[in-house]
Amino acid sequence: MTTAPSAGPLRVVIAEDSAILRDGLVALLSRRGHDVVAVGDGDALVKEVGLRATAGELPDVVVADIRMPPSFTDEGMRAASALRAAHPALPVLVFSQYVETRYAAQLLAAGAGGVGYLLKDRVADVRDFVDALTRVAEGQTVLDPEVVTQLMGSASAGDPGLARLTPREREVLGLMAEGRSNGAIAERLYLSYGAVEKNVASIFAKLGLEADAADHRRVLAVLRYLGT
Known part of the structure; x- marks a missing residue:
């Protein structure tokens, strides 16, 4: 398509x-x-x-x-x-x-x-x-956001990669799950765009999501976060 x-x-x-x-x-x-x-x-x-x-x-x-x-x-x-x-x-x-x-x-x-x-x-x-x-x-x-909250529940509690995320990284990942861009996340959290990029890169690293043209790391990170 x-x-x-x-x-x-x-x-x-x-x-x-x-x-x-x-x-x-x-x-x-x-x-x-x-x-x-x-x-x-x-x-x-x-x-x-x-x-x-x-x-x-x-x-x-x-x-x-x-x-x-x-x-x-x-x-x-x-x-x-x-x-x-x-x-x-x-x-x-x-x-x-x-x-x-x-x-x-x-x-x-x-x-x-x-x-x-x-x-x-x-x-x-x-x-x-x-x-x-x-x-x-x-x-x-x-x-x-309400869908994100209910999906999360305790589904991600047993994921060691998610357990390594800092509170700020979890906050950034939650906003990613809502479909917000890095720019929108920066505005929402009163961070610089560069700071958001660093958090996103750290999230990918901790979740073991290497750059791969066949996969969309942002989507994969959100799926991990939501326990799906």
């Missing part, structure tokens, strides 16, 4: 059962020049993406709710997982009212980038949503 450049329009497929929210997202993204198609359930999402794949035009990013018809349990996530299995590089942004740690871990455990999980009630600024969507389409990992 070819990823659209960050400055250009994105091909977006949205799966959302709330007609008001679905239409709102379509209007919001269409006004910004993106090519948007919206469906109301998981089966329709799989069908739409499948048709686009057959035509050689996979979407640049899929936005999916978790609980959708008919049972309102996990239809959206099952559809997203099936699409990632068929198209491992397909970026997926989960947009839900709930923190479902099991489902978040399933998406993250696949190891590929382009994963996001935002909570509907916590997105206060349209620009934040659009920015997160763009970064997921570019292959980044973007998680709501």
Whole structure:
């Protein structure tokens, strides 16, 4: 799949059962020049993406709710997982009212980038949503801080590499898990950009993540942190 450049329009497929929210997202993204198609359930999402794949035009990013018809349990996530299995590089942004740690871990455990999980009630600024969507389409990992907190739990307690991190390095890694850039981390922690770079390099070293063109060390470090 070819990823659209960050400055250009994105091909977006949205799966959302709330007609008001679905239409709102379509209007919001269409006004910004993106090519948007919206469906109301998981089966329709799989069908739409499948048709686009057959035509050689996979979407640049899929936005999916978790609980959708008919049972309102996990239809959206099952559809997203099936699409990632068929198209491992397909970026997926989960947009839900709930923190479902099991489902978040399933998406993250696949190891590929382009994963996001935002909570509907916590997105206060349209620009934040659009920015997160763009970064997921570019292959980044973007998680709501509450999702990060719940995923962490005690899952990373037995990792010796993580145990060697300083409190500041853990703080930096936590912000990396939220999808923040080095510049944003520097601003958040009142550090210089160079200080953040040094912390990130130290994190990679302590976790044994050597530079490798085949792996995205930032994503791998976050996966370790979240215990996935």
